[in-house]
Amino acid sequence: MNAFKKRSKLMAALVTGAAISLTIAGCSTGGATTDGKVELSLLVDNTDANIATVEALAEAFTAQNPDIEIDVQTRPGGEEGDNLIKTRLATGEMTDLFWYNSGSLMQALNPDQTLLNIADEPFMDTVTSTFIDGVSTPNGVYAVPAGTGMGGGILYNEAIYAELGLEVPVTWDEFMDNNEAISNAGYDAVIQTYTDAWTSQLFVLGDFYNVLAEEPNWADDYTANKVNYADDDVAIRGFERLQEVYEAGYLNEDFASSTLDDGLRMLAQGEGAHYPMLSFAVSTIVELYPDQADDIGFFAQPGDGPSNGLTTWLANGIYAPADTEHPDEVKSFMAFIATVEACDVQSDAVGATGPYFIEGCVLPDDVPNATADLLPYFETEGGTAAALEFLSPVKGPSLPQITVEVGSGIRSAAEGASLYDQDVTKQAQQLGLEGW
Amino acid sequence: MKRRTRSILTGTLAIIASVIVFLVPFTFILMTASKTRQESAALQFSWPEQFALFENIVEVIQTRDFMLITAFINSTVLTVASVTLMVLFSAMVGWVLQRRQSRWNPAINLMVLAGLIIPPAVVPTIWVLQGLELFGTLPGLILIEVTFGLSFSVLMFRAFIAAIPRELDEAATIDGAGPIRLFFQVAFPLLRSVIVTVIVVQAVFVFNDFQNPLYFLPGDENATVQLTLYNFQxxxxxxxxxxxxxxLLITIPPLVMYIFFQRQIVAGMTSGAVKG
Incomplete structure (x- = not known):
C-alpha cells in the first residue's frame, strides 16, 4: 500500500514537472530589441496592394534610419480583422504600428483610451484637414494617411458607351435612360454581385454626395438622431435606386451568385456596362485584364440633379497603440509617412488609385483611365463629399445584408431603410451617443 | 444470384457517390492550382490552358519569407504535442472517473460537460495566458488546444472504459500491479481503438483550427498552416x-498520413463505434 502511494506521488511530480517545463519554454521567446537597433512591428491587412505599400514604406524608412527596422505582419481583413484588432488592443498585445480604416470603424476602437494621440506632433501639419477629420475625436488625432483615397461611384465600360453613342449621365434619369438603351442592345446594364455582400451597399453609400447636396447638415443631424433613412425623402433615394434597377430588370441574370471577381470580369470583357464600385477595384482590373483596362471609365453616382459630385472614401490610416514600447520611433515613422517623398514611394510601389491626403503630393502621370476620371471631381470646388462613415460614427453592421435584400426584391426600399434605422440604433447606443 | 447482383449494384453506386463527393472537389483544387491568376479568377471547372502548377507552388512557398515552411513546422509541433497530451490526460481522467466512484464524480462530470457546452471567450483567456506569461507562445496555444479538446476525449474514453471488464483489473491487482502499472500496462493497450479514434478526430481538429491560432498566437513567425491561406485571400x-x-499543399500531409495509417484508423473507428 505504501509503494502504491509512492508511485502515484512520483507520477504527480512527473506531470507537474512537464507542465512547468512548458511554462519555462514559453518565457524564452519574444523581445524586440537587438544590439541598439529597434524593431517595430507593423500589422497590415492582407490586401496585396496594402502589403506592398507598407513594405515599400518600411524599406525607404529603414534606408534613412538604419537603427529602426520594421517587421511587417499580416492579418485577415473584414469582420475577422476588426475583431482581431479590438482583441489585441484590449489585451495590450497590439503591434507597435497598425494599418486600419479611418472613419466610423476607427471610432469603434475606443481611440481615446487605446490609441496613441499624435494631435500635437509637427508632422501633422502636412496632413490635409479632410483626413484629420476622419481620424480624430474631440480629444485627439490618431493616424497618418497611408495609401490613397477612393471614390464610390460607377465603373463603366467606355466601349459599350461608344458603340451605343451614349454620354456620361449626370442625373439619375439620364442614367436610367442609358440603362434602357444598353439593356435593349443586349448587354447587362447594371452588374451586381451579391455573393460579396458588401458590394451591394454602393448605391446607398455612394449616394451620400447627393444627400449632402440637398441637406448639408444631414450627417450631424444623423449623429444626433434627428434624421434617419426611412423618413427622409432624400436619404431614402439610395435604397430606392437599388430597388429601381432591380425592378426594371437591368441586373445581370446571376447577380445573387456572382462575386466581385465575376463583376470585374463582366465589366472588363464588355458583358455588362455599369458596376457600382469603389475606385480601388481599378487596380484589380489593370492587373487581371491589362488589355481592356483602358476601356473602363468612372463616373460619380448620378443624383436627382442639379449638382453632380463624388462621394469619397478617405485613405486608411497608420495608427499606434497607446501603450507602445517605442513611442519615439513610432512617431518618426509616422513623420516619414507624412512627407511628399513617402507618397512617391507608394506611387512607385503600387501605383495610385486616387488622391493622396498629404499636402504637396501629386499623382504620377500614368494612372489608369478610370483613376484619371476621378481627378476632375477633386479639382472642382465642392465636387466631392466624404462618405457618411467619415462624418458620423453611426454605421450599422447589417447594411450589406439589408441592401442585398432590397437589391434582390425581397424587401422594399422603405422596409429596408427602416430596418437599417433599427440596426444603427443598437450601434449608436453602444457608442453612448446622445439622443438615441 | 439476385442478391449478388443487388450487392454489386449498391457497391458500384457507393463507389460512384464517393468519387463525386471526394474526387471531384479534389480535381477542382488541382485544376485551379494549375492555372494562371487570370484564368483562375473565373473559377471554372475546366482544364488549364497554361499549366502553371510548378510556378504556383514555388510562389506559394516563397510568399512572405517562406512562411509556409515555418507554418508547417509550427502546425506539426502543435498537432503532435497537443494530441499526445490530450490522449494521455483524457485517458487517465476517463479511467479514474469510470473506475473509482466518489462523491466528486458528479461535479467532475459537470465540469467536463461544461467544457463542451460553454463557448470559450477570447479576451479573458488571453488575460489568463498573459498572467502565466504564456501568451503568444506555442506552449500556450498547445495548452489551449488541449483544454478545448479534453472534454470530448474524456467522454469518449469513459464510455469505452465502461466496456472493459473489471475482472481484468482485479486479476492484475491480485498479480501485484499497482494503480499506475495497472493503467499503463493493462488498461492503456486495451484502449488502442478509442485512442486511434481520438487521435484522428483531434488531430484533424487541431490541424484545421483557424480561430485559436489567429487570436492566441499572433505574429508571422508563429503562423500555422491554416493562417497561410489568408496570404492569398x-x-x-x-x-x-x-x-x-x-x-493543395496543406492537404497533402493529412492525406499521406491517412494512406499510411488507413487500416488502423478504420479498425479503430469501427471497433470504437460498436463497443462505445
Whole structure:
C-alpha cells in the first residue's frame, strides 16, 4: 500500500514537472530589441496592394534610419480583422504600428483610451484637414494617411458607351435612360454581385454626395438622431435606386451568385456596362485584364440633379497603440509617412488609385483611365463629399445584408431603410451617443 | 444470384457517390492550382490552358519569407504535442472517473460537460495566458488546444472504459500491479481503438483550427498552416490559383498520413463505434 502511494506521488511530480517545463519554454521567446537597433512591428491587412505599400514604406524608412527596422505582419481583413484588432488592443498585445480604416470603424476602437494621440506632433501639419477629420475625436488625432483615397461611384465600360453613342449621365434619369438603351442592345446594364455582400451597399453609400447636396447638415443631424433613412425623402433615394434597377430588370441574370471577381470580369470583357464600385477595384482590373483596362471609365453616382459630385472614401490610416514600447520611433515613422517623398514611394510601389491626403503630393502621370476620371471631381470646388462613415460614427453592421435584400426584391426600399434605422440604433447606443 | 447482383449494384453506386463527393472537389483544387491568376479568377471547372502548377507552388512557398515552411513546422509541433497530451490526460481522467466512484464524480462530470457546452471567450483567456506569461507562445496555444479538446476525449474514453471488464483489473491487482502499472500496462493497450479514434478526430481538429491560432498566437513567425491561406485571400481581391495551390499543399500531409495509417484508423473507428 505504501509503494502504491509512492508511485502515484512520483507520477504527480512527473506531470507537474512537464507542465512547468512548458511554462519555462514559453518565457524564452519574444523581445524586440537587438544590439541598439529597434524593431517595430507593423500589422497590415492582407490586401496585396496594402502589403506592398507598407513594405515599400518600411524599406525607404529603414534606408534613412538604419537603427529602426520594421517587421511587417499580416492579418485577415473584414469582420475577422476588426475583431482581431479590438482583441489585441484590449489585451495590450497590439503591434507597435497598425494599418486600419479611418472613419466610423476607427471610432469603434475606443481611440481615446487605446490609441496613441499624435494631435500635437509637427508632422501633422502636412496632413490635409479632410483626413484629420476622419481620424480624430474631440480629444485627439490618431493616424497618418497611408495609401490613397477612393471614390464610390460607377465603373463603366467606355466601349459599350461608344458603340451605343451614349454620354456620361449626370442625373439619375439620364442614367436610367442609358440603362434602357444598353439593356435593349443586349448587354447587362447594371452588374451586381451579391455573393460579396458588401458590394451591394454602393448605391446607398455612394449616394451620400447627393444627400449632402440637398441637406448639408444631414450627417450631424444623423449623429444626433434627428434624421434617419426611412423618413427622409432624400436619404431614402439610395435604397430606392437599388430597388429601381432591380425592378426594371437591368441586373445581370446571376447577380445573387456572382462575386466581385465575376463583376470585374463582366465589366472588363464588355458583358455588362455599369458596376457600382469603389475606385480601388481599378487596380484589380489593370492587373487581371491589362488589355481592356483602358476601356473602363468612372463616373460619380448620378443624383436627382442639379449638382453632380463624388462621394469619397478617405485613405486608411497608420495608427499606434497607446501603450507602445517605442513611442519615439513610432512617431518618426509616422513623420516619414507624412512627407511628399513617402507618397512617391507608394506611387512607385503600387501605383495610385486616387488622391493622396498629404499636402504637396501629386499623382504620377500614368494612372489608369478610370483613376484619371476621378481627378476632375477633386479639382472642382465642392465636387466631392466624404462618405457618411467619415462624418458620423453611426454605421450599422447589417447594411450589406439589408441592401442585398432590397437589391434582390425581397424587401422594399422603405422596409429596408427602416430596418437599417433599427440596426444603427443598437450601434449608436453602444457608442453612448446622445439622443438615441 | 439476385442478391449478388443487388450487392454489386449498391457497391458500384457507393463507389460512384464517393468519387463525386471526394474526387471531384479534389480535381477542382488541382485544376485551379494549375492555372494562371487570370484564368483562375473565373473559377471554372475546366482544364488549364497554361499549366502553371510548378510556378504556383514555388510562389506559394516563397510568399512572405517562406512562411509556409515555418507554418508547417509550427502546425506539426502543435498537432503532435497537443494530441499526445490530450490522449494521455483524457485517458487517465476517463479511467479514474469510470473506475473509482466518489462523491466528486458528479461535479467532475459537470465540469467536463461544461467544457463542451460553454463557448470559450477570447479576451479573458488571453488575460489568463498573459498572467502565466504564456501568451503568444506555442506552449500556450498547445495548452489551449488541449483544454478545448479534453472534454470530448474524456467522454469518449469513459464510455469505452465502461466496456472493459473489471475482472481484468482485479486479476492484475491480485498479480501485484499497482494503480499506475495497472493503467499503463493493462488498461492503456486495451484502449488502442478509442485512442486511434481520438487521435484522428483531434488531430484533424487541431490541424484545421483557424480561430485559436489567429487570436492566441499572433505574429508571422508563429503562423500555422491554416493562417497561410489568408496570404492569398483578402476582403477585396483573391489570387485563386495561389490559394488553391496552398490548399493543395496543406492537404497533402493529412492525406499521406491517412494512406499510411488507413487500416488502423478504420479498425479503430469501427471497433470504437460498436463497443462505445
Amino acid at each position: 483578402s476582403q477585396f481581391d483573391t489570387q485563386w490559383n495561389l490559394l488553391f495551390t496552398n490548399i
